[in-house]
Amino acid sequence: MKLGLEFYKQDALSLAKNLIGKILVRKINEKVIKCKIVETESYIGPEDKACHAYNNRRTNRTEVMFWEGGHAYVYLIYGMYNCLNIVAGERDKPEAVLIRALEPLNEFEFLKENRKIKSNKLKDLTNGPGKLCRALNITKDLNGYDLVNGDELYILDNLEDVHIVSAKRINIDYAEEYKDKLWRFYIKDNAFVSKK
DNA sequence: GTACCGATGTTCT
């Protein structure tokens, strides 16, 4: 069953944990690509120095984080890669959950064609935030997309039991006392997690 | 296996 508005209205920390194990669905033309979410990170403005919306910084880029939960926040990083976030919580509270890694469940050939890399390992297709966006053709066109009412990108519930562990977030050394927060979550021993 | 490096563009100082 598709996750509804109430699910996305929880705070980013709970949402990051509760998104683990859920099924991300990407519809492109007639293809319906399904992937299990195996790794996430919380970004909680205005207090979090690692968050783009730290100190309530509200710009064209961060605007979507201020929207109601259930929207996609997609931004460009290092000039080459897009990153997909799920906006959490209430309107005017800038919180989001970064999707860091996915486990593909179908359409493996489609994902591989999008990635254009030498590796033949399935896990190399989606074990990082920039990689999974390229594999699923997620670009800034989807920034602000409505995951509750849209059908090109949405998330399905999954009742499967998962063993979640928490860890420090990745590559935010500039965030001072917030860099060591255990705001990253992933499925223990899952091969598709980006970093142990 | 690890280490380094370049690619690339938007945002903010």
Add this chain to the structure above:
DNA sequence: GAACATCGGTACC
């Protein structure tokens, strides 16, 4: 002009 929530290739163990 610098920084940046990254990645893939190459070089070397």
